[in-house]
Amino acid sequence: MKKDFLTLSDLSSEEVTALLDRAAALKAGRDISACPLIGKSIGLLFDKTSTRTRISFQTGIYQLGAQAIYINTKDMQLGRGETIEDTARVLARYLHGIVIRTYAHSTIEKLAQNAAIPVINGLTDLHHPCQALADMLTVKEKKGRLKDIRMAYIGDGNNVANSLIEAALLTGMELIVACPHGYEPDRKIHEKALSGGAKVKVITSPEDAVKEADVLYTDTWISMGQEREVERRKKTFKGYQINTDLLSLAKPDAIVMHCLPAHRGEEITDDVIDSPQSVVIDQAENRLHTQKALLEMLIK
Ligand code: CP
Ligand code: NVA
Numbered sequence: 001m002k003k004d005f006l007t008l009s010d011l012s013s014e015e016v017t018a019l020l021d022r023a024a025a026l027k028a029g030r031d032i033s034a035c036p037l038i039g040k041s042i043g044l045l046f047d048k049t050s051t052r053t054r055i056s057f058q059t060g061i062y063q064l065g066a067q068a069i070y071i072n073t074k075d076m077q078l079g080r081g082e083t084i085e086d087t088a089r090v091l092a093r094y095l096h097g098i099v100i101r102t103y104a105h106s107t108i109e110k111l112a113q114n115a116a117i118p119v120i121n122g123l124t125d126l127h128h129p130c131q132a133l134a135d136m137l138t139v140k141e142k143k144g145r146l147k148d149i150r151m152a153y154i155g156d157g158n159n160v161a162n163s164l165i166e167a168a169l170l171t172g173m174e175l176i177v178a179c180p181h182g183y184e185p186d187r188k189i190h191e192k193a194l195s196g197g198a199k200v201k202v203i204t205s206p207e208d209a210v211k212e213a214d215v216l217y218t219d220t221w222i223s224m225g226q227e228r229e230v231e232r233r234k235k236t237f238k239g240y241q242i243n244t245d246l247l248s249l250a251k252p253d254a255i256v257m258h259c260l261p262a263h264r265g266e267e268i269t270d271d272v273i274d275s276p277q278s279v280v281i282d283q284a285e286n287r288l289h290t291q292k293a294l295l296e297m298l299i300k
Contacts, residue, residue, distance in 0.1 A: 048103070201213045
């Protein structure tokens with residue numbers, strides 16, 4: 001039975017722990033000779049731009065012994081009306097797995113339902129689970145654990161925030177999201193996490209959110225696909241910036257995270273993202289290690 005990774009909750013807590021341990025081992029250089037995916041082909045189907053996701057998957061797939069086939073979906077027959085269902089059925093005859101970055105989450109659900117091979121979510125409007133894997137590894141490395149770590153997420157309740165809510169549920173991390181009214185994370189994802197016992201709060205005050213925080217996290221105010229809302233969003237999110245004043249309210253040893261790309265001067269200031277408390281480059285590196293562990297787990 002194939003296993004997909006469409007949202008973080010496709011994994012159990014035990015699987016997340018095993019995956020993070022494996023990623024740490026791969027990062028430490030253990031088992032570097034292992035090429036578990038030798039002779040395989042993984043498709044990377046991208047509807048949106050990418051630096052980290054695309055390059056870390058391409059590199060990781062190569063390091064595991066397989067080849068990555070990157071396809072901008074504009075160059076596929078999908079753009080001329082071929083259905084996602086037919087595309088899925090055909091690709092499953094050539095490939096051993098698909099990583100897809102697209103808009104509607106329902107598109108990857110349709111792809112996964114019709115492809116007899118694992119489908120990995122490389123970002124949708126609703127979830128960014130590969131990012132959350134790297135984020136969990138980064139917090140674990142820097143703070144020694146995830147359970148009861150207090151993370152304050154400041155800004156838009158977007159795909160990254162939704163996946164962090166699922167990470168809180170799976171790890172026992174405490175998450176406080178500060179966002180303006182109307183920009184909360186997905187209500188269903190939040191409610192499901194709460195009913196599973198997750199410690200997740202959504203409030204409006206960034207100052208209250210960062211009190212006693214071990215980790216401060218932010219992401220762009222304007223996600224891919226929201227380009228028509230730029231002016232409205234810039235006004236709405238003005239007070240939701242991680243700057244030195246906000247950072248000074250957190251624990252003195254708090255770390256600062258950002259999934260990148262950063263919009264310096266908007267959701268985060270130069271002095272904070274370039275400060276010793278910032279771990280954003282280590283966090284980006286961890287995309288490679290966690291995704292290799294994920295590919296090993298899913299692709300047979
Ligand atoms: N964080 C992240 O997913 O970056 P890219 O958009 O560059 O892939
Ligand atoms: N929320 C951002 C994340 C980019 C990695 C977006 O969807 O554009």
